[in-house]
Structures are given as structure tokens and as C-alpha cells.
Amino acid sequence: MRSKLAVIFVLAAVCLAASGTLFAHHGSGVSYDMTKMMTHEGVVTEFQWRNPHVYVLYDVKDDQGNVVNWGAETHAPVVCENQDNWSKDTLKPGDKITISVFPSKIGTPRGLLAKIVLNGKVIIDDTSRGRQPGQ
Amino acid sequence: MSSTILLALVVVFSGIASGQAAQEQGGGQGQRRGRAQTPSPTANLPFDAHDFNGVWIGRGPFNTLSDKPPAMTPWAQARYDAAKPGIGPRAQPLGNDPMMACDPIGYPRIAFYNAYPMEFVQTKDRLIQFFDFFYVHRTIWLDGRSLPADPEPTWYGYSVGHWDGNTLVVETTGFNDESWLDNDGHPHSDQMKLEERFTRTNHDTIEARMTLTDPKAYTAPWVSDVTTWRLTPKQAMREDLCAPSDEGKYKDEMREPAASKK
Amino acid sequence: MRKCLLRSIALLTGALVVSTLGYAQTYEGPGGQTRDRRGLPTAASPTANLPFDPHDLSGVWMGLQNRNTLSRTPPPMTPWAQARYNAAKPGIGPRAQPLGNDPIMTCDPIGYPRLAFYNDYPMEMVATKDRLIEFFDFFYVHRTIWMDGRELPKDPEPTWYGYSVGHWDGNTLVVNVTGFNDQSWLDNDGHPHSDQMKLEERFTRVDHDTMQSKMTLTDPAAYTTPWVSDIEVWKLSPKQTMREDLCAPSDEAKYKDEVRDPAAAKK
Numbered sequence: 331m332r333s334k335l336a337v338i339f340v341l342a343a344v345c346l347a348a349s350g351t352l353f354a355h356h357g358s359g360v361s362y363d364m365t366k367m368m369t370h371e372g373v374v375t376e377f378q379w380r381n382p383h384v385y386v387l388y389d390v391k392d393d394q395g396n397v398v399n400w401g402a403e404t405h406a407p408v409v410c411e412n413q414d415n416w417s418k419d420t421l422k423p424g425d426k427i428t429i430s431v432f433p434s435k436i437g438t439p440r441g442l443l444a445k446i447v448l449n450g451k452v453i454i455d456d457t458s459r460g461r462q463p464g465q
Numbered sequence: 466m467s468s469t470i471l472l473a474l475v476v477v478f479s480g481i482a483s484g485q486a487a488q489e490q491g492g493g494q495g496q497r498r499g500r501a502q503t504p505s506p507t508a509n510l511p512f513d514a515h516d517f518n519g520v521w522i523g524r525g526p527f528n529t530l531s532d533k534p535p536a537m538t539p540w541a542q543a544r545y546d547a548a549k550p551g552i553g554p555r556a557q558p559l560g561n562d563p564m565m566a567c568d569p570i571g572y573p574r575i576a577f578y579n580a581y582p583m584e585f586v587q588t589k590d591r592l593i594q595f596f597d598f599f600y601v602h603r604t605i606w607l608d609g610r611s612l613p614a615d616p617e618p619t620w621y622g623y624s625v626g627h628w629d630g631n632t633l634v635v636e637t638t639g640f641n642d643e644s645w646l647d648n649d650g651h652p653h654s655d656q657m658k659l660e661e662r663f664t665r666t667n668h669d670t671i672e673a674r675m676t677l678t679d680p681k682a683y684t685a686p687w688v689s690d691v692t693t694w695r696l697t698p699k700q701a702m703r704e705d706l707c708a709p710s711d712e713g714k715y716k717d718e719m720r721e722p723a724a725s726k727k
Numbered sequence: 728m729r730k731c732l733l734r735s736i737a738l739l740t741g742a743l744v745v746s747t748l749g750y751a752q753t754y755e756g757p758g759g760q761t762r763d764r765r766g767l768p769t770a771a772s773p774t775a776n777l778p779f780d781p782h783d784l785s786g787v788w789m790g791l792q793n794r795n796t797l798s799r800t801p802p803p804m805t806p807w808a809q810a811r812y813n814a815a816k817p818g819i820g821p822r823a824q825p826l827g828n829d830p831i832m833t834c835d836p837i838g839y840p841r842l843a844f845y846n847d848y849p850m851e852m853v854a855t856k857d858r859l860i861e862f863f864d865f866f867y868v869h870r871t872i873w874m875d876g877r878e879l880p881k882d883p884e885p886t887w888y889g890y891s892v893g894h895w896d897g898n899t900l901v902v903n904v905t906g907f908n909d910q911s912w913l914d915n916d917g918h919p920h921s922d923q924m925k926l927e928e929r930f931t932r933v934d935h936d937t938m939q940s941k942m943t944l945t946d947p948a949a950y951t952t953p954w955v956s957d958i959e960v961w962k963l964s965p966k967q968t969m970r971e972d973l974c975a976p977s978d979e980a981k982y983k984d985e986v987r988d989p990a991a992a993k994k
Contacts, residue, residue, distance in 0.1 A: 360551075360556050360557065360558050361558050361720075361723040361724040362723065378714070378715070378718075380708075380711045380714075380715075381705055381706070381707060381708070381711055381712075382565075382707070382711070382712060382715055383715060383719070385715065385718070385719050387718065401718055401719050401722065401723075403715075403719045403723075406705065407703065407705070408581060408582075408597065408703050408705060411703075417884075418884060418885065419882075434722070434723045434724075436724070436725065436726055437726075438722050438723060438726060439722075440719060440722045440723035441723075563976075563977055566976045566977065567834055567976050568975050568976055568977050569973045569975055586853075586855060586858075586860070588853060588855060591853075593853070593860075595869075600868070601867070601973075602862075602869060617970070617971075619971040620971060620973055620975070621971060643975070643977065643978075703884070704884075704886040704887060704888060706836050706868075706887055708835050708836055708887070708910070709830075709833045709834050709835055709976055710830055710833070710835050710910065711910075
């Protein structure tokens with residue numbers, strides 16, 4: 331229990347600085363509409379477990395049956411490790427996921443990762459990063 | 466989107482996390498608000514104030530030294546105006562932050578990434594400070610040598626340290642002027658000198674503060690806020706190198722498609 | 728006629744002797760001793776025979792000469808490796824070309840073991856209770872050799888410089904390395920390595936001033952047999968300081984625009 335407290339302190343510290351500001355040093359943060367959320371069923375085509383930010387590319391079938399390759403980014407590997415217990419093996423090409431993102435403001439198939447469900451299990455949930463319109 | 470609002474949300478989020486932690490423990494702690502410091506079970510163990518060995522994670526200024534920068538010289542103002550950060554109050558979608566191309570992030574800017582682990586390794590003649598972020602190190606010489614009179618300009622400076630009681634006083638000179646001073650895009654010149662004071666206040670905690678003097682850029686010395694480093698022995702250092710090919714891949718596949726239509 | 732021939736031979740010989748003398752001029756090499764052009768010491772080092780602790784590798788070391796790769800006889804490559812090798816365009820060595828695509832030219836991490844071949848740049852070993860840290864002036868990076876008895880990780884994170892553990896075998900430090908990514912070139916010739924690569928290195932301090940090292944590379948995804956390196960000789964160089972020789976993309980780009988590209992190609 332005590333070590334859990336220490337871990338949570340560490341997570342809080344990492345989360346505080348990392349999730350809001352560290353990812354955004356590339357200017358990506360300003361590209362996403364944090365008041366919207368889009369959810370897709372996707373098939374992973376690529377899982378980039380690398381700096382500067384972990385990201386996943388995935389195929390989504392649109393209403394016409396066309397396949398669009400989407401991309402969703404999240405934190406640096408160190409944060410995903412500490413906050414979500416992720417590793418280089420968390421996702422791989424072929425994995426079927428239910429994935430929610432804060433989409434790109436200009437309507438391109440890119441987003442900031444909000445949530446992934448893999449095999450019925452939530453493996454990341456950053457939906458709290460979103461905000462209400464007008465906030 | 467305002468990064469400040471996002472940051473505030475994250476503050477609240479982590480405050481809730483801390484609060485939950487306190488609640489889970491039950492008993493003595495009670496509910497805490499905001500950016501609570503959960504008490505550490507090892508904080509009151511005996512410790513050697515002159516021993517900094519270990520892996521530490523910090524809380525402290527991130528964007529810059531403090532929210533009261535001194536007035537800039539015209540040289541510095543021009544540099545500041547030309548800098549386009551990706552975060553902070555002047556954030557823009559793409560920007561020209563040199564660290565996005567993997568230029569060395571430099572000192573003291575690396576010290577503001579204090580949520581990434583930092584390791585002190587101390588030997589007889591030196592204190593080596595390793596940073597997980599960018600996977601770099603700087604050497605603080607403890608062998609009594611003086612600062613070089615005419616140093617080679619470097620990204621991370623030349624540092625010497627001496628003990629003033631239980632405070633390690635670190636003086637650094639020998640900077641080039643190529644890196645940004647901070648995440649806001651403030652500049653520094655090659656005249657910059659730093660004085661940092663590190664004090665281990667209990668088994669788990671080092672407090673650090675720096676004073677920057679750079680007459681070519683700032684009309685007065687700039688004293689930073691305090692960074693509090695917390696000992697985190699279970700934390701391993703990762704090799705978080707910046708690789709241009711990885712940055713390029715991220716830029717081509719995520720950052721630019723998110724920001725602009727081709 | 729014969730006199731003329733003899734005189735010519737004498738002249739030629741004289742010329743040869745003179746030019747050899749020119750080649751044999753000395754310089755101060757690592758360890759402070761004088762060396763000839765080939766890097767070999769011309770006189771015994773004054774400190775070579777001082778007492779030393781073979782289990783103490785700390786200090787600043789310099790290698791006798793740069794190398795391009797482990798040895799002149801690479802093992803046969805797998806098809807995967809051959810394709811990578813063919814695609815690599817080095818800037819130096821037997822396959823050098825004016826511009827090339829060597830990733831270190833844009834400051835990608837040079838990786839290990841390639842960094843170890845740049846041994847005319849200083850290298851510093853710093854020992855603590857639980858580790859030996861090897862600092863490299865070139866690219867200003869370090870790797871940690873864990874000496875606390877831990878095992879190699881079973882499923883390591885892929886990294887540029889690997890995960891190293893060391894143990895003593897008599898007076899030889901044996902270092903085992905795993906956990907590589909496959910992004911860096913193996914060497915300056917553009918040979919590849921995969922993320923299956925494992926290294927075993929052996930470091931032996933043979934006198935006060937001298938350390939020898941050798942590595943064996945095993946990478947079945949790239950090479951059909953292990954690859955044993957030549958022996959490298961390191962000399963203790965206490966007068967040598969470590970410089971911050973970081974690779975900065977903006978400096979590299981400036982160099983490329985102002986020197987390298989104009990030298991190689993007209994716009």
C-alpha cells in the first residue's frame with residue numbers, strides 16, 4: 331500500500347508535466363479539437379513505440395466501405411510505461427481495436443488518443459483530457 | 466486550444482489521483498486538494514546530506530525559470546520574437562523549436578523536464594547528472610578545480626561544485642548560444658552563467674534553485690522557482706535519445722497531417 | 728654507363744631513405760609516448776611498467792587507430808542483411824560516395840558497437856560500486872555496464888546502445904550486451920545488424936597503460952556465423968580531456984549546405 335502511494339505520486343508528477351505539456355512541445359497539441367471525440371473500429375497497421383510520441387496507425391472502414399488509414403498519437407514511451415503499463419508489445423499490426431480520439435481540427439484522419447479497447451479491455455483512457463465546448 | 470487550460474486540467478487530474486491515494490490509505494492522511502504532496506514512507510529515514518546518488522523525479526518550473534523574467538536586451542528580444550514554440554502561451558501548430566529536429570536541448574532547459582527521471586551518480590571527484598530525456602549527462606566537478614577562464618562553448622556548460630554546509634553550490638559557464646533557454650523560447654547568450662544550489666532536505670528530497678546571470682540577454686539576474694526532486698528508486702532510466710529519423714517519421718506520419726492538409 | 732647506373736641507384740636509394748625518414752617522423756600519441764606514423768610507440772612508455780590493478784579500468788583511454796568495422800572478414804550475410812547492406816551508401820571506406828545516406832550525417836544516434844570503432848576519440852571509464860560507465864567523446868554518449876550481478880533482461884526494450892552487464896573472469900571483464908534496435912548501422916562500411924544482435928566483449932588491462940578488447944557478435948538474422956573482431960588496443964591518456972562532441976542537426980545542416988554538398992555536386 332505504501333509503495334502504491336509512492337507510485338501514484340510518481341504517476342501524478344509524470345502525468346502533470348508529461349501528458350499536458352511534454353507531448354505538446356512539438357506543437358501537435360494545438361492541432362486537435364479537444365471538445366470532440368470520434369470513435370472507430372480499427373485494425374492496427376503500425377505501432378510506433380518510439381520517441382518523440384507513441385502513435386498507432388490503424389485502418390478504418392468508412393460508410394462507403396473505403397478503408398482510411400488513421401493515426402492517433404499519445405505520450406512519450408516513458409509516460410505510457412509509467413501511466414498505462416504499456417510496452418513495445420502492447421499493440422501489433424492486425425490487432426482489432428475500438429479507438430477514440432480527439433480529432434484533428436482540419437478534418438484529416440489524425441487525432442490525439444483518448445481511449446483504446448483491445449480484446450474487451452481498456453488499455454488506455456485519457457478521455458479526461460477532453461473539455462466542453464467554450465471551456 | 467489553450468495549453469494553460471490543458472495544464473490546469475492535468476493539475477486537477479493528478480490532484481484527484483493524489484487525493485484518491487490518500488483516501489485509499491485511510492487513516493491519517495485525509496483528503497488533500499490540488500497538487501498534494503503525498504507523504505513518503507521513507508522520507509524520515511536517516512540520510513547523508515552530501516550524498517545525492519539515486520534516481521530522482523522532480524516537480525518544479527516547466528515552461529521557464531519563473532513567471533517573472535527580467536527585462537530583455539534588444540538582442541534577446543529579437544531572438545525571443547523569432548522563436549516559435551510548440552507549447553506555452555505562444556504555442557503554434559508547427560513552430561521552429563530546434564529540439565524538434567533533435568538539436569541538443571542544452572542546459573538549463575533540460576532541467577525543466579523534471580518529470581522525466583534524472584539520476585545522480587557521485588564519485589570521489591565528480592557528480593554526474595544523467596537526464597532520461599534526451600539521454601544526456603553533465604559532469605559537476607567536485608575536485609576543487611576552478612571554472613575555466615576561457616571555456617570552449619558547449620551545449621551543457623562546464624560545471625564545478627563545492628559544498629557550503631549541506632548545500633551543493635554549482636557554478637556553470639562555457640555555454641554556446643545555440644539552444645533555447647526554456648520552453649517558451651527565451652534566449653540565452655554565450656555569456657550566461659548559472660549558480661545552482663542543491664540541498665538534500667530529507668532522505669527522499671532535494672530542493673534546487675538557480676540564479677541566471679546573462680548581461681547580454683537580461684538586464685538583471687533571474688532567480689528561478691524551486692524544483693523539488695523526489696527519490697524514486699524503483700524508477701529505471703530509459704534511453705530516451707532524440708533520433709532525427711524517428712522525429713522525421715513522427716512529423717511525416719502524425720504531426721504535419723494533423724496540422725495541415727497536403 | 729655502370730657508374731651512371733650506380734649513381735642513379737644511389738640517388739634513388741637516397742631518395743627512398745629520405746622519404747622513409749619523413750614517414751618515420753614521430754608525434755606524441757596517447758599515453759604521452761612518442762609514436763611513429765603507424766601509431767606504434769618509438770620508445771617505451773615511462774608509465775607502462777608502473778604497478779596497476781587489473782580490475783580497475785577507470786580513466787581516459789584512446790585507441791591506437793580508427794577502424795571501419797570488426798574485422799576484414801565479415802561472415803556471409805543473410806538475404807535480409809544483404810539487402811540492407813546494398814541500400815547503405817557510406818561516406819567513407821571502400822564503398823564511399825560523395826553524399827551517401829549514412830544516418831549519422833543527420834545526427835541519428837550512431838549506436839553500439841559502431842561508436843567503439845571511433846577510438847581516436849577519447850573514451851572514459853568511470854567505475855562505481857554497481858556499474859562501469861563508458862563515456863564516449865564522439866557523440867557524447869554513454870553506456871552503462873551493470874556490475875551488480877544482474878542478468879540480461881529476457882525481453883529487453885530495443886535501444887540504440889543496448890543493455891550491458893559485466894562480470895570478471897579472472898582479470899578479464901566479460902561484457903554481454905543485448906536489447907538493440909535495428910536502426911543504426913553496424914559499422915562505417917554500412918553493414919547492418921538486426922535487433923537480434925548480441926555481443927560478448929572482453930576487456931583486459933595488460934599493463935598500467937594498456938587495455939586490450941575484443942568482441943564477438945552473434946546475429947543470426949543478419950550473419951550466418953558469429954563475427955569475431957580484431958583486437959583493439961587502448962592506451963591510458965591522462966592528459967586527454969573529454970570534449971562535448973555532440974551531434975547537432977542544425978550544425979550538420981549548416982556544414983552540409985556550406986561545405987559538403989557544394990563540394991560534391993553543383994546545384
